[in-house]
Structure formats: structure tokens, C-alpha cells
Amino acid sequence: MKSKEVTSLHTGESELPEGVTRWRQGRIRDGIPTGAENESYHFVVRHEDFLDLLGPSPRIEKVAETNAHEGLLYMPDTDSLLFTTLGVLEHAPNQIKRLCLKTHEIFFISENTDYANGMTLDCQGNLLICQQGCKGSPAYIEKIDLKTGVSSNIADNWYGRRLNGPNDIVVKSDGSIWFTDPDYPMEQGFGEENPMLKNQVYRIDPDGTVDVVADKFQKPNGLAFSPDESRLYVTDTGYYSGVPEVDKNRPHSITVFDVKNGRQVHDRRLFASICAFDGSSLGMPDGIKVDTAGRVYVANADGVQVINETGVMLGLIRVEKAVTLAFGGPLLDTLYIVNDHEILSVKLNATGAGLPYAGTYHKLPQYAKQ
Structure with a gap:
């Protein structure tokens, strides 16, 4: 059964695929609610370009019912997904x-971590893990050679000051590693008290040197590069303080920077402020990914919101309390x-970007070396 054609605000637009509805800008004074016109549908169109992304018959499929919280990562060698579980405090x-x-x-990779969070593969296919740390065990970035099983600590401080709790991590094609470091472990009660650093974004040079690349965040969380690596996107979940209370005056947004010389970020600006499509809550923009067309995908409490590279909100893939996301499969x-x-x-109808190892493993044209 197809959804009804909307004529009041979208005159002349065609019918939608099954399970797809349109978003409506409401009017509080007139008693018209803002949000999806059909609240039971999984795909909410806010801009017509979203339909091209979805294709003629989009559907959400359940892959597994399991405790899966963070670090979602596609492993091309084994056609599998890695993820971390939600450890009770x-x-x-x-x-x-x-x-x-x-x-x-489902198999165990590690049965007891130092509160592992974000994960990625470096350009050689080694596993990188954000280990947030816990009391008596400082936070660090772990590297695991998946061929030998050898684990190493590649970063745990900046100028001798311990990290707060690495959250998300990405790898640039030059081999540099970038990660966010909010103080959620301290606020949530499992990490070291009295943080020694601000909540910042860091870069690990291929020679192992750790540098700050961006600050002035409340809670820097997810991060991703644009397909050509000329932009860096950072989500800020300062709206959620780490305990049940929230503060509407704190950030719930995506910041974008221009990347210069492969290592410096400039021209900080707002890319998108995130809110649930029905206004039921301010945003909690957590995991973030980008496709090769430059579209940005961000996990929020109401699902995955998709934004084009100019900052236009395209639509919503409705998933209750989405935390993070990842592109995968042989075609990504x-x-x-x-x-x-x-x-x-x-x-x-998209190909995930920012996956140098998976893209070259599957010999995808978008990842072919120049």
C-alpha cells in the first residue's frame, strides 16, 4: 500500500514508495503538528533528493537482536561487523x-575491555580501538594487528597529560589517525576523576606524535572526513551531559572545518543543528558517516538524519534511539x-566514504589510487 499523495504543502509531487512519508512544517498557532505525516513509516522525506538515495523500494531489515552499542565497523576480509556492547556502569x-x-x-573478540568505544581500520587493515579507560587504567588508543593478534598502545597522552576518554576515531589516507576525547568516563562514573585536559580533537601523526587539532567543544563525539578529506565533521553532544539531565543551551550540532596541509583545521562553522524531526527532543548527534557523494549521515535519538554537503536536511531513516552507524557490504x-x-x-543508492582499507580490498573505483 502506498502513502497518500500530499497536496496541501507539496502540490504536484508524485506518490511515494511504500513505507515512505513526507515531513511537514507545522504551525503551532494553527494547531498543525510538525513532523512525519505518517508516524508509522520508516522513511521521512524532507527534500526530494532523499528519494534518489532511497530508491524505489527502501526497507529496514533486522540483522541481529543483540546488545550492540558503539564502535560499529565493517570488516571486509571476513564480511562481518565488529561492535562494542553497552556495559552497565x-x-x-x-x-x-x-x-x-x-x-x-556472533563471536567474542574481547570479553572485557577498558570500555572500548569507537573503532576503525587503518590503511593496512589493523584494528584501532578507542579504549576509554576506567579507574586505575588510563584511556588509550589501541592498535591490534589482526594477522598476528599483537596489541599495542599507540597514544595515551598529550604532552604527558592523560587522555579523558577517546570516543570516535577515523583514519586519513595519509595514515594519520584522528580521534575525539570527551570526558564522558568521568561524568558517567567509570573513568578517572579530575580530567587533565579539555575536551578536544586530536591527530596522531604516522610517526606517533599526538597533537590537538580542534577545541572549544562541550562533548566532541563522532567525526568523519568528506570524501576528498578537505573537510572534517565533528558532532557535539554537549546537550547530553552524561547523566539523565540535559541542557537546551548546550550543543546538539555538527561542526565542520576546512582541512589545510593535511593536518590543520580552519574556518570553523556550524554545519547543522540537530533536532528530532517531530521536535520531541533536541538532538543527540552521535555517530557520523559520509558517502562518496558528500552526504552526511548522523545517528540521533529518532534515527539516522541525512544531510547533503551544503547543509540541506534531506530526510530521516527512522530507528528508535540510534547510536551509531557504518557502511558495509562488498559495494559499501x-x-x-x-x-x-x-x-x-x-x-x-550510495557508497560509503572514508573506508580506505575496505574500499581498496573490494577494488571499488572510488577508492582506486590515483
Whole structure:
């Protein structure tokens, strides 16, 4: 059954695919609610270009029902997903697991981590993990050679001052590693008290040197590069202080920088302020990814919001309490989403960017070396 054609605000537009509805700008004084015209549908169109991304018959599929919280990462060698579990603050273990996409079997990678969070692969296919640390065990960036199983600590301080709690991590094609470092471990009660640093964004040079690249964030969280690596996007989840209370005056936004000389960021500016499509809550922009067309995908409490490279909000893939996301599959055209108890997938007319190892492994044209 197809949704009804909207004529009041979208005169002349064609009918939509099954499960797709339009977003409506409401009027409070006139009693017209803002939000999806059909609240039961999974795909909400705010701009017509969203339909090109979705294709003629979009659908959300459940891949697995499991404790999946952060660090979602596609592993091309094994056609599987890695993810971290949500450790209960009463000292329950935070684990890393692997889901085989062919059999849907789930295996342990690590049964007890230092509160592992974001993960990525470097250009050689080594696993990089944001280990947030805990009391008595300082935070660090772990590198695991997946061929030998050898683990190493590649960064745990800036000028001798310990990190707060690395949250998300990305790798640039030049081999440099960039990560965010908010103080959520301290605020949530499992990390070291009395942080020694501001909440900042860091870069690890291929020679191992750690430098600050950006500050003035409340809670720098997810980060991603544009396809050509000329821009850096950083989500700020300062709206959520780490405890149940929230503050409407704190950030719930995506900041974008221009990247100069491969290592410096300039021209800081707002890319998008994030709010639930129905206004039920201010945004919690967490995980963020980019495709090769420059579209930005950000996980929020109401799902995955998709924004084009000029900052136009295209639409919403509705997933309750989405936390993070990752592109995967042989063509990197499947978007995987986690929300603490499920792993979901959506096939899109898009190719994930910022995955140098997976892209070259699958010999995708967009990742061919110049």
C-alpha cells in the first residue's frame, strides 16, 4: 500500500514508495503538528533528493537482536561487523563482538575491555580501538594487528597529560589517525576523576606524535572526513551531559572545518543543528558517516538524519534511539545501524566514504589510487 499523495504543502509531487512519508512544517498557532505525516513509516522525506538515495523500494531489515552499542565497523576480509556492547556502569564488562553477515553468528573478540568505544581500520587493515579507560587504567588508543593478534598502545597522552576518554576515531589516507576525547568516563562514573585536559580533537601523526587539532567543544563525539578529506565533521553532544539531565543551551550540532596541509583545521562553522524531526527532543548527534557523494549521515535519538554537503536536511531513516552507524557490504552500499539492542540495515543508492582499507580490498573505483 502506498502513502497518500500530499497536496496541501507539496502540490504536484508524485506518490511515494511504500513505507515512505513526507515531513511537514507545522504551525503551532494553527494547531498543525510538525513532523512525519505518517508516524508509522520508516522513511521521512524532507527534500526530494532523499528519494534518489532511497530508491524505489527502501526497507529496514533486522540483522541481529543483540546488545550492540558503539564502535560499529565493517570488516571486509571476513564480511562481518565488529561492535562494542553497552556495559552497565555497575562494573559489568564492556565487550567487543563480531557478527558474521553470512551466518548471523556472533563471536567474542574481547570479553572485557577498558570500555572500548569507537573503532576503525587503518590503511593496512589493523584494528584501532578507542579504549576509554576506567579507574586505575588510563584511556588509550589501541592498535591490534589482526594477522598476528599483537596489541599495542599507540597514544595515551598529550604532552604527558592523560587522555579523558577517546570516543570516535577515523583514519586519513595519509595514515594519520584522528580521534575525539570527551570526558564522558568521568561524568558517567567509570573513568578517572579530575580530567587533565579539555575536551578536544586530536591527530596522531604516522610517526606517533599526538597533537590537538580542534577545541572549544562541550562533548566532541563522532567525526568523519568528506570524501576528498578537505573537510572534517565533528558532532557535539554537549546537550547530553552524561547523566539523565540535559541542557537546551548546550550543543546538539555538527561542526565542520576546512582541512589545510593535511593536518590543520580552519574556518570553523556550524554545519547543522540537530533536532528530532517531530521536535520531541533536541538532538543527540552521535555517530557520523559520509558517502562518496558528500552526504552526511548522523545517528540521533529518532534515527539516522541525512544531510547533503551544503547543509540541506534531506530526510530521516527512522530507528528508535540510534547510536551509531557504518557502511558495509562488498559495494559499501549498505548502511548498518545500532541502537543498543538491534543491528539493522538499509540498502541505499550510495557508497560509503572514508573506508580506505575496505574500499581498496573490494577494488571499488572510488577508492582506486590515483
